[in-house]
Amino acid sequence: MATTEQSYFQRELELRREHLLSASRANAGDASLNNLLASVDAALSRLQAGSFGICETCHDTIEADRLLCNPLLRFCLDHLSSDDQRALERDLTLAAHIQSGLLPPKDWCVAGWQARYHYQPAGLVSGDYCDLIESDGAFLFLLGDVVGKGVAASMLMSHLHTTFRTLAGQHLPLQKLVELANRLFCDSTTAGQYATLVVGRAWPDGRVEYVSAGHLPLLHVSAAGVSAREATGVPLGMFCSTDFTVCELTLAPDDMLFLYTDGLTELFNAAGDEYGVGRVASLAKRYAAACPEDLISACLAEMQSFSGGARQKDDLTLLALRRVN
Numbered sequence: 001m002a003t004t005e006q007s008y009f010q011r012e013l014e015l016r017r018e019h020l021l022s023a024s025r026a027n028a029g030d031a032s033l034n035n036l037l038a039s040v041d042a043a044l045s046r047l048q049a050g051s052f053g054i055c056e057t058c059h060d061t062i063e064a065d066r067l068l069c070n071p072l073l074r075f076c077l078d079h080l081s082s083d084d085q086r087a088l089e090r091d092l093t094l095a096a097h098i099q100s101g102l103l104p105p106k107d108w109c110v111a112g113w114q115a116r117y118h119y120q121p122a123g124l125v126s127g128d129y130c131d132l133i134e135s136d137g138a139f140l141f142l143l144g145d146v147v148g149k150g151v152a153a154s155m156l157m158s159h160l161h162t163t164f165r166t167l168a169g170q171h172l173p174l175q176k177l178v179e180l181a182n183r184l185f186c187d188s189t190t191a192g193q194y195a196t197l198v199v200g201r202a203w204p205d206g207r208v209e210y211v212s213a214g215h216l217p218l219l220h221v222s223a224a225g226v227s228a229r230e231a232t233g234v235p236l237g238m239f240c241s242t243d244f245t246v247c248e249l250t251l252a253p254d255d256m257l258f259l260y261t262d263g264l265t266e267l268f269n270a271a272g273d274e275y276g277v278g279r280v281a282s283l284a285k286r287y288a289a290a291c292p293e294d295l296i297s298a299c300l301a302e303m304q305s306f307s308g309g310a311r312q313k314d315d316l317t318l319l320a321l322r323r324v325n
């Protein structure tokens with residue numbers, strides 16, 4: 001385990017220990033507090049001995065995202081007791097339900113724009129982020145990907161959701177909004193946790209401004225062709241103070257913006273070829289005149305035939321925005 005992770009867990013465990021000690025002073029004789037204290041002490045001993053984060057059954061590493069949520073874990077997912085397995089399934093089902101409630105309405109429309117999206121976790125919960133927020137006579141569109149998968153990534157996704165929903169009401173210029181969100185995200189993540197993200201603002205007359213924090217190219221789809229807009233900055237949460245460049249473009253009526261996560265581009269076929277941004281762009285070009293639903297359906301159908309129906313390994317999000325008259 002890296003030194004930074006080790007000291008992170010050390011601090012987290014010591015903090016839990018202090019809280020448990022003061023709680024058990026106030027509630028002397030509470031057996032559950034004493035049991036927890038013993039578990040925290042055992043985890044601290046494992047850290048000292050170098051066996052922290054190793055499954056006691058198979059001696060393989062315990063999934064990092066689970067360990068971040070609960071540093072007291074002693075077993076990997078494959079070696080949970082059946083009671084623990086059932087509890088985990090209940091928690092995940094509830095988390096998935098909460099997460100689906102964070103998504104924007106499926107039939108989203110505002111003056112001058114129509115948006116459709118497809119949000120598909122690889123497991124029960126996703127580390128992808130997708131939102132549409134009306135503010136100041138325009139709307140914000142957001143699509144991102146928190147590094148990793150599963151529960152820890154989904155918690156950071158919901159953190160992003162809350163952050164941007166809160167900041168959207170503050171009448172901030174886009175650059176300031178992303179800088180603040182970055183700082184808040186940095187403060188709440190540990191080393192190695194970050195998110196790639198596109199944050200854009202669109203007006204009814206077709207004007208668009210956006211920041212792409214290390215995300216895959218944003219595609220501007222028009223009758224003239226497809227133009228790929230590369231990232232304008234580093235991922236969110238990587239550096240606490242960094243500038244994000246705002247880019248602008250104008251969409252003519254019927255033009256579209258197409259955004260996606262690496263669940264699309266990092267799809268592989270049986271021959272081991274990656275789907276890649278080039279294929280996304282050529283698909284978008286063929287469907288330039290389609291409505292957002294049809295572009296998304298065509299994309300899903302092409303993914304299916306490209307991968308030969310293989311099981312989805314990564315969280316997937318597609319977002320298509322069309323300027324309408």
Ligand SMILES: [Zn+2]
Binds near residue numbers: 056058059075077079
């Ligand atoms: Zn194991």
